[in-house]
Amino acid sequence: MLEVYGTQLRSRLLLGTARYPSPTVLSAAVRAARAEILTVSLRREAGGERAGQGFWSLVRGLGVRVLPNTAGCHSVKEAVTTAHMAREVFGTPWVKLEVIGDADTLQPDVFGLLEAARILCAEGFEVFPYTTEDLVVAERLLDAGCRVLMPWGAPIGSGRGLNNLYGLTALRARFPGVPLIVDAGLGVPSHAAQALELGFDAVLVNTAVAQATDPVAMAGAFALAVEAGHAARLAGPIEARDFAVPSTPVVGQAFRG
Amino acid sequence: MRVTVIGAGVAGLACAVELAERGAAVELLERATTLAGAGCSWYAGGMLAPWCELENGGPLVARLGEEALAWWRRRFPGTVLRGTLVIAHGRDAAELRQFGRRTHDFATLGSAALAALEPELAGRFATALHFAAEGHLDPRAALAALLERARALGVSVRFGVAAERRALAGREVLDCSGLAARHVLGDLRGVRGEMLLLKAPEVSLSRPVRVLHPRLPVYVVPREEGVYLVGATMLESDAERRLSARSALELLSAAYALHPAFGEAEILETGSGVRAAFPDNLPRIRRVEGVLCVNGLYRHGFLLAPALARRAAEVLLEGREFPEVMDEDPRQRRLA
Numbered sequence: 004m005l006e007v008y009g010t011q012l013r014s015r016l017l018l019g020t021a022r023y024p025s026p027t028v029l030s031a032a033v034r035a036a037r038a039e040i041l042t043v044s045l046r047r048e049a050g051g052e053r054a055g056q057g058f059w060s061l062v063r064g065l066g067v068r069v070l071p072n073t074a075g076c077h078s079v080k081e082a083v084t085t086a087h088m089a090r091e092v093f094g095t096p097w098v099k100l101e102v103i104g105d106a107d108t109l110q111p112d113v114f115g116l117l118e119a120a121r122i123l124c125a126e127g128f129e130v131f132p133y134t135t136e137d138l139v140v141a142e143r144l145l146d147a148g149c150r151v152l153m154p155w156g157a158p159i160g161s162g163r164g165l166n167n168l169y170g171l172t173a174l175r176a177r178f179p180g181v182p183l184i185v186d187a188g189l190g191v192p193s194h195a196a197q198a199l200e201l202g203f204d205a206v207l208v209n210t211a212v213a214q215a216t217d218p219v220a221m222a223g224a225f226a227l228a229v230e231a232g233h234a235a236r237l238a239g240p241i242e243a244r245d246f247a248v249p250s251t252p253v254v255g256q257a258f259r260g
Numbered sequence: 261m262r263v264t265v266i267g268a269g270v271a272g273l274a275c276a277v278e279l280a281e282r283g284a285a286v287e288l289l290e291r292a293t294t295l296a297g298a299g300c301s302w303y304a305g306g307m308l309a310p311w312c313e314l315e316n317g318g319p320l321v322a323r324l325g326e327e328a329l330a331w332w333r334r335r336f337p338g339t340v341l342r343g344t345l346v347i348a349h350g351r352d353a354a355e356l357r358q359f360g361r362r363t364h365d366f367a368t369l370g371s372a373a374l375a376a377l378e379p380e381l382a383g384r385f386a387t388a389l390h391f392a393a394e395g396h397l398d399p400r401a402a403l404a405a406l407l408e409r410a411r412a413l414g415v416s417v418r419f420g421v422a423a424e425r426r427a428l429a430g431r432e433v434l435d436c437s438g439l440a441a442r443h444v445l446g447d448l449r450g451v452r453g454e455m456l457l458l459k460a461p462e463v464s465l466s467r468p469v470r471v472l473h474p475r476l477p478v479y480v481v482p483r484e485e486g487v488y489l490v491g492a493t494m495l496e497s498d499a500e501r502r503l504s505a506r507s508a509l510e511l512l513s514a515a516y517a518l519h520p521a522f523g524e525a526e527i528l529e530t531g532s533g534v535r536a537a538f539p540d541n542l543p544r545i546r547r548v549e550g551v552l553c554v555n556g557l558y559r560h561g562f563l564l565a566p567a568l569a570r571r572a573a574e575v576l577l578e579g580r581e582f583p584e585v586m587d588e589d590p591r592q593r594r595l596a
Binding site for chain 2: 024061
């Protein structure tokens with residue numbers, strides 16, 4: 004079982020809650036994904052006030068753990084304020100910390116991220132930082148008190164999968180004991196399976212499910228892929244080789260003229 | 261039959277007209293003192309776009325919405341049938357392909373065909389989807405026309421009256437009060453929408469244009485000469501507040517990217533309204549303690565009001581049932 008901040012999780016698939024056709028479809032997708040953690044964007048859905056109660060109570064009613072996020076925050080101050088608000092609204096010390104550095108690619112501002120992580124960890128938050136695969140940034144985030152990292156696969160919503168396989172593999176190898184959750188950029192279930200096969204502990208998916216033609220069916224497909232990827236990791240995949248290896252020994256077989 | 265309709269938004273007005281046309285003795289009660297105060301209909305875009313709504317609203321909204329075009333044409337001469345254009349900037353071409361996969365009844369236009377329809381978009385967009393059978397109207401003029409028609413049909417309309425939502429002997433009560441009915445419809449929630457009215461005499465668009473974007477989708481609907489409505493955000497919030505700076509930035513940037521002359525526009529008005537939605541974002545006709553409720557039209561008020569008004573009238577006057585909007589089992593609704 005996966006453990007994050009002392010919480011045991013059976014499911015290795017986390018879902019975002021934005022851009023579903025309706026809350027009803029969202030709730031069916033959550034069941035199909037067998038997700039135990041949902042991220043909720045406070046900033047976008049609050050409209051600046053604590054007025055998203057209708058939607059939040061629907062999310063809370065799903066009976067899963069809520070991981071509030073600071074999506075859309077472009078500064079340390081915004082992110083910290085949103086985290087405070089999230090703690091109040093959802094009664095959880097968990098926060099998925101996003102500090103966006105580029106409005107176009109939604110690439111994390113790792114400098115702001117680190118600063119906000121230091122502040123929030125010191126205040127007792129349990130921070131899930133949305134970061135790149137950069138090893139030094141990862142090291143610093145852990146120093147700041149983060150116990151989980153959420154490296155991107157590709158830019159948010161791009162559906163491109165794991166863009167930098169080398170970097171992600173290096174990150175996994177460097178921090179073998181830290182829960183690593185690939186967040187952002189996955190497009191299809193095979194991307195999720197690949198992340199788990201590489202040894203990542205879980206994946207977070209939003210757009211790929213919410214914007215699929217049938218979000219509920221896609222949520223189920225991601226659940227299967229995550230399960231397959233994790234099982235494959237445990238099963239010990241073979242190493243890739245540069246030449247063919249016959250599965251049947253050739254020694255002792257008659258040569259073919 | 262005597263019927264009291266509560267709420268003079270588009271749903272209440274459409275119901276009052278539909279019932280009066282069928283011979284019922286109707287009174288229409290509205291809490292606000294003017295049409296402008298009667299809820300979110302005043303701030304609507306006024307697109308009659310059932311096939312575009314397949315993308316997000318699903319087949320039921322499209323099917324009910326198809327009834328809207330002829331209904332409005334008969335009752336409001338200002339209804340325009342020039343179709344809808346759906347476009348995306350070059351780097352968002354994937355959004356356009358995805359939109360096309362989920363909808364039907366459109367033609368894909370190249371830049372020449374697009375230029376023929378809307379010359380001012382020539383050269384800026386390589387491809388567009390044209391939903392030729394769709395239409396649009398000016399919601400404020402349409403509401404006024406319905407009000408006038410209701411009065412002409414003998415409906416007693418009273419503004420500034422807080423109605424009691426309870427069954428009354430000798431008359432039916434039809435509650436079309438949107439979010440104000442939340443205390444009897446517990447699964448209703450508010451979804452805020454925001455809009456801008458721009459006067460841009462240099463822009464000349466003759467049909468609604470939807471610009472797809474992964475984060476900032478926007479639509480522009482032509483009003484009277486040189487005036488355009490730009491909408492609309494969708495925020496999971498029931499806050500009754502004015503247009504936020506962030507939303508204004510987003511809407512204006514998107515409008516400017518569609519047509520640079522929007523940069524020179526005069527901002528005539530900003531507005532926002534909170535729309536009532538059920539958890540599946542689909543409308544309902546539901547009987548609660550002897551009162552018939554028509555609610556949950558979400559962001560499809562002008563599109564869905566005709567179909568719901570017809571059905572509500574037939575429920576009241578003929579005792580008919582309409583499972584597609586009255587059945588509360590969500591699995592059956594998904595198949596409807």
